[in-house]
Amino acid sequence: MAVVAAQLFQAAPSFASSFQVNPVKLSLSPDKATTSLSIGNDTGDEVGIRVSALRWTQVAGKDVYAPADDLIASPPIFMLEPHGKQLIRLGLRRRTPGAAYRVIVEEIPNEKASGTGIKVALRLNLPLYIEAETEGAPELRWSAWQDATGATVLQARNDGTAHSQILSITAMGSDGRQIAATKDMGVVLPGSARRWTLKTPTDIPAELVVTSSRGKVRSKVVVEQP
DSSP: OEEEOOOOOOOSSSSEEEEEEOOEEEEOOOTTTTTEEEEEESSSSEEEEEEEEEEEETTEEEEEEEOOOSSSSSEEEEEOOOOEEEEEEESSSSOOTOOEEEEEEEEEEEESSSSSEEOOEEEEEEEEEEOOOSSOOOOOOOOEOOOTSSSSEEEEEHHHHSSSEEEEEEOOOOOSSSEEEOOEEEEEOOOOOOEEEEOOOOOOOSEEEEEEEEEEEEEEEEOOOO
């Protein structure tokens, strides 16, 4: 279970709302029409919650979000009693295996909340993955090039049927020594590509050591242009 709280650290008085969300990563398996999300209120105040969805795709190596009308949250808007809980059901009007969404859970500011000072409204952005009909796995192909500024760009293209969550990347030179690294995390969706830019100026690497949620692998790099 994830407990999410926000607070503004300022000279002015402030107070924070807090609610629990479980799970923080959602998936819809082929044998199920719906999945669920539990939201709990940790405060002594009534909290208004809105749940919506965005379609998540990747274009030119970047994440793109767009309004989605095919993923339904029930209930989409509700009041959560003090220390109460609410179960949200999420279902699809039409199913696209390998598709991905972002489920947005946001607090509706409550002008009547107790306390004085700055009110902090929370907004969570949770991933939801639509699993393929048969159990799949990511298949990443890595390429690299230098952009107009001379920075090295790494791209992972996923030819598999499942997403890959990248946790860190270490770039290795042709002599086997580390030349750069990044801990910028990101997800590569099926049939899509995602890019990373190495902040440290470096030559194009010959090999990468990639740590993902599935473990650590070494991958060769193809030099190309986007």
